[in-house]
Amino acid sequence: MQPPSPFFPLALLLVLGVVACDGLLPEVGPAQLARCSNSDSDPATSHSFEADLRPIIERQSAGCGEGCHHPGGRNPVGVALGGLDLSSYASLRLGGAQTGSSIIVTGQPCESLLLKKLGPTPPFGARMPLNGPPFLSAAELQDLNDWIAEGAPEQ
Amino acid sequence: MSSAARYLSLSACATALLLLLQLPNGHAQELSFAGSAQLDYLHVFSNERARAFTLDGFTTELSMKVSVDVNENISGQIKVCSGCHGFELPAAHVDVLVGDFLSLRAGRFVPEFGDFPTRYDPANHLSNSKPLPYDMGRMLRLRDWNMSVLPAPYVDNGLELGLDHNIEDALALSYFLYLVGGLRASEGATDVDWKQMRSRDFYYVDNNSEPMLGGRILASIFMSKSASLRLGASAVWGHYDPDAELDSLIVGADLVLLISGWALRAEYLFRRNEMALGAEPEQSFIYGPGADGAYDPYFLKDGFYVETDVPIVESFSLYGRWDGLRRWGNVAVGSTLRSQSALLRYTLGLNWEFVRSWRLKATGEFYDFSDFGDETAAHLGIVGSF
Numbered sequence: 390m391q392p393p394s395p396f397f398p399l400a401l402l403l404v405l406g407v408v409a410c411d412g413l414l415p416e417v418g419p420a421q422l423a424r425c426s427n428s429d430s431d432p433a434t435s436h437s438f439e440a441d442l443r444p445i446i447e448r449q450s451a452g453c454g455e456g457c458h459h460p461g462g463r464n465p466v467g468v469a470l471g472g473l474d475l476s477s478y479a480s481l482r483l484g485g486a487q488t489g490s491s492i493i494v495t496g497q498p499c500e501s502l503l504l505k506k507l508g509p510t511p512p513f514g515a516r517m518p519l520n521g522p523p524f525l526s527a528a529e530l531q532d533l534n535d536w537i538a539e540g541a542p543e544q
Numbered sequence: 545m546s547s548a549a550r551y552l553s554l555s556a557c558a559t560a561l562l563l564l565l566q567l568p569n570g571h572a573q574e575l576s577f578a579g580s581a582q583l584d585y586l587h588v589f590s591n592e593r594a595r596a597f598t599l600d601g602f603t604t605e606l607s608m609k610v611s612v613d614v615n616e617n618i619s620g621q622i623k624v625c626s627g628c629h630g631f632e633l634p635a636a637h638v639d640v641l642v643g644d645f646l647s648l649r650a651g652r653f654v655p656e657f658g659d660f661p662t663r664y665d666p667a668n669h670l671s672n673s674k675p676l677p678y679d680m681g682r683m684l685r686l687r688d689w690n691m692s693v694l695p696a697p698y699v700d701n702g703l704e705l706g707l708d709h710n711i712e713d714a715l716a717l718s719y720f721l722y723l724v725g726g727l728r729a730s731e732g733a734t735d736v737d738w739k740q741m742r743s744r745d746f747y748y749v750d751n752n753s754e755p756m757l758g759g760r761i762l763a764s765i766f767m768s769k770s771a772s773l774r775l776g777a778s779a780v781w782g783h784y785d786p787d788a789e790l791d792s793l794i795v796g797a798d799l800v801l802l803i804s805g806w807a808l809r810a811e812y813l814f815r816r817n818e819m820a821l822g823a824e825p826e827q828s829f830i831y832g833p834g835a836d837g838a839y840d841p842y843f844l845k846d847g848f849y850v851e852t853d854v855p856i857v858e859s860f861s862l863y864g865r866w867d868g869l870r871r872w873g874n875v876a877v878g879s880t881l882r883s884q885s886a887l888l889r890y891t892l893g894l895n896w897e898f899v900r901s902w903r904l905k906a907t908g909e910f911y912d913f914s915d916f917g918d919e920t921a922a923h924l925g926i927v928g929s930f
Binding site: 414418423424494496502512515 | 596597687688735737738740826827829831832835840843844872875877880881883
């Protein structure tokens, strides 16, 4: 009996790789939701931090007492662990340890990490708010999308 | 696999300990220090707001390494580096050599996978950026793509066994087998969390108490004194979520041809990554179920690069690369990608070694995206090793 060729393991691995991949492309149906868009879905309606974002922050932070992302809160875990202070418009724009100023990219909601972290599949860490569900509704996410698309104004 | 993998890890650790006990005692005989530094500037000509989708401007990468040879059989290495990913510890390991052909590495290291990770340090390659299958943070649209197939350096904790097998003078085979902590993400993930992989909170702990299993085979063919060919194949598999329910399989093949100073390198990487669909996938994913009425719970991502460099005149080298990425499968709400997305990049560069081991790198890059507008970018950098 001939000893196996030294290239046998290499060839076997390549063949197994090709066989495993062939015919296994994932299948999807038609799009049922829209891809992220940087455009304002409702230009006739204006959005602002004070009117749209602050109420959401205050409501969603109820589980943390004064607020997970408020440095003066009773349980400011979001400030301690993520470095993200949402107590003011200015501190929000500074971002957190992971996001930096990319938390909001003015005019480009699809590149803004705030929306990605609030969405169903955040690119890192857990989906926010941490005590969800419930998470933000599709309508609230759309409002945030439009707010950033409008330039993310404070007032 | 879960309990079997844990027993395998325990057995591997016990074997490593027994090997160490068999070796003679020794004190540090030789201590060596090395390092590298690169300052790079990335400018995107085609977009005034590139900051929104890439890390442009200046980036500094530094690395420092201390190696200790305890005796003929035992050595250790610690390496720290800093880059756009923050501080990283890509090496903190002990190497044990048993005979001339068997080696054992234990600690924190870059597992053997592909060719580029062996030269990921900026001082060890002529390009300013990494090939797309291995890019970690310098590609354009890095967040849209969640980076590459396997961002380099992929650093992990575990054990690696190496076996060298010289068939004859013209052929050498190397085999590597390793158990490492593995890729990581949070519960309900749809992709690997590359930030969590580097988070200081998770540096030295496994997220699911289950190792990933990987290996590599490398054939080196020495055709003449000035010509050689290397062929390699690599694979790594394991679960990446805390519940150990979502698996990730990465396979790769690589080729390196060196002829009298001219180099040709090519690699292909492929990742099959399971995704958590959640209770309401119709609310979490952009595309509906397939023809069978079910959501396929995985996506495929692959990438390739072909690059060459050739010395043109004394101390100047020309560099060219063609690389790409593809992704198939459903995408999460909020994604800017489609169910089939692709990216091709064309790179041309020049290196000038103005002092030995110190080079000026300049490259131009053209990005051809399937889902975004084309982009043109350029890098200018200075790199050196000491």
